[in-house]
Amino acid sequence: xxxxxxxxxxxxxxxxxxxxxxxxxxxxxxxxxxxxxxxxxxxxxxxxxxxxxxxxxxxxxxxxxxxxxxxxxxxxxxxxxxxxxxxxxxxxxxxxxxxxxxxxxxxxxxxxxxxxxxxxxxxxxxxxxxxxxxx
Amino acid sequence: xxxxxxxxxxxxxxxxxxxxxxxxxxxxxxxxxxxxxxxxxxxxxxxxxxxxxxxxxxxxxxxxxxxxxxxxxxxxxxxxxxxxxxxxxxxxxxxxxxxxxxxxxxxxxxxxxxxxxxxxxxxxxxxxxxxxxxxxxxxxxxxxxxxxxxxxxxxxxxxxxxxxxxxxxxxxxxxxxxxxxxxxxxxxxxxxxxxxxxxxxxxxxxxxxxxxxxxxxxxxxxxxxxxxxxxxxxxxxxxxxxxxxxxxxxxxxxxxxxxxxxxxxxxxxxxxxxxxxxxxxxxxxxxxxxxxxxxxxxx
Numbered sequence: 001x002x003x004x005x006x007x008x009x010x011x012x013x014x015x016x017x018x019x020x021x022x023x024x025x026x027x028x029x030x031x032x033x034x035x036x037x038x039x040x041x042x043x044x045x046x047x048x049x050x051x052x053x054x055x056x057x058x059x060x061x062x063x064x065x066x067x068x069x070x071x072x073x074x075x076x077x078x079x080x081x082x083x084x085x086x087x088x089x090x091x092x093x094x095x096x097x098x099x100x101x102x103x104x105x106x107x108x109x110x111x112x113x114x115x116x117x118x119x120x121x122x123x124x125x126x127x128x129x130x131x132x133x134x135x
Numbered sequence: 136x137x138x139x140x141x142x143x144x145x146x147x148x149x150x151x152x153x154x155x156x157x158x159x160x161x162x163x164x165x166x167x168x169x170x171x172x173x174x175x176x177x178x179x180x181x182x183x184x185x186x187x188x189x190x191x192x193x194x195x196x197x198x199x200x201x202x203x204x205x206x207x208x209x210x211x212x213x214x215x216x217x218x219x220x221x222x223x224x225x226x227x228x229x230x231x232x233x234x235x236x237x238x239x240x241x242x243x244x245x246x247x248x249x250x251x252x253x254x255x256x257x258x259x260x261x262x263x264x265x266x267x268x269x270x271x272x273x274x275x276x277x278x279x280x281x282x283x284x285x286x287x288x289x290x291x292x293x294x295x296x297x298x299x300x301x302x303x304x305x306x307x308x309x310x311x312x313x314x315x316x317x318x319x320x321x322x323x324x325x326x327x328x329x330x331x332x333x334x335x336x337x338x339x340x341x342x343x344x345x346x347x348x349x350x351x352x353x354x355x356x357x358x359x360x361x362x363x364x365x366x367x368x369x370x371x372x373x374x375x376x377x378x379x380x381x382x383x384x385x386x387x388x389x390x391x392x393x394x395x396x397x398x399x400x401x402x403x404x405x406x407x408x409x410x411x412x413x414x415x416x417x418x419x420x421x422x423x424x425x426x427x428x429x430x431x432x433x434x
Binding site: 043 | 307331337338419421
């Protein structure tokens with residue numbers, strides 16, 4: 001699989017790597033049981049700090065997405081994703097696609113679109129937290 | 136975050152140059168195996184710090200250690216330099232040596248010399264072997280200095296503006312080399328004005344301003360902690376509300392204001408909402424924005 005790193009994005013590089021691995025699993029580009037690139041090889045390919053790649057792998061392991069086998073490398077965990085999740089992702093992409101189309105019509109810049117999305121996520125989180133506090 | 140021991144550490148390091156405190160109480164910790172970017176404006180004290188680390192000038196105060204050895208002790212400094220590859224700000228060679236002779240000459244001093252790295256650098260930097268070292272362009276000089284530092288099998292590399300004069304292709308090769316060397320376990324400390332290259336390969340950054348470290352952290356952590364907060368008010372922005380909250384200045388434009396916040400973003404947002412803000416947005420920031428706000432202030 002191909003990784004694309006945007007160093008000057010505000011998102012930490014290890015988070016970008018994690019997202020791309022998860023995306024690859026969700027779309028089926030990486031399948032359960034398959035091996036991920038070795039840390040040093042991936043670091044050199046993407047011209048990224050090996051510690052950063054190692055951190056992404058550790059976090060992915062912590063989240064149960066991959067498995068680090070001592071001296072053997074990193075593997076996608078069995079049963080980590082399913083066709084159902086892939087379908088959910090497809091639906092989410094369609095929904096977002098529609099939302100982007102609407103925002104384009106409103107002549108929003110890409111930066112504004114991102115802000116709207118971030119703000120909505122935050123608001124949703126706040127609402128959820130408020131609800132759970134009330135319980 | 137980094138539990139590895141520090142290869143370079145400094146506490147309260149000071150150096151006076153004439154009437155100026157070139158380095159004014161610098162604290163620094165570079166963990167084993169990290170790539171640390173050393174950033175700051177011209178005259179911030181980067182080169183003076185590096186010279187102190189390399190034993191080329193003595194600190195006037197404070198303490199610095201590399202591999203646990205004091206940097207201002209002559210015998211210890213020799214031991215430090217045996218394990219440290221160094222590229223100086225001014226890349227100087229014996230002018231009458233050819234590039235090939237310069238490499239052969241240097242190789243003879245280092246039993247750990249890495250022929251694989253010598254070959255790799257020769258290939259990827261496309262150095263003219265027969266040219267006299269004194270006739271090299273700035274960029275070629277940087278490349279030769281890097282070859283000599285990378286090939287000597289060091290444990291630590293201290294590089295003062297290593298990409299000075301390099302073209303984009305050579306910079307990319309340099310970044311690949313740094314990443315590969317870190318993969319081998321070397322620790323790399325380099326100063327640079329190229330924020331993008333630092334952002335790409337460094338896991339640590341030390342930002343120095345007027346001789347002091349104003350930010351010294353894991354880059355990931357900085358990117359997580361720093362947020363640009365944009366706030367819109369129904370009427371005029373109550374500027375005093377934000378005194379002392381952000382890094383750098385509050386930027387006001389009409390009824391909106393933006394501010395770089397380090398850490399407690401929620402507290403700033405809460406304060407803004409209490410004061411009647413109608414909209415509060417957070418956005419992640421790049422190293423460049425952090426740099427500009429942190430050291431760009433009133434000079």
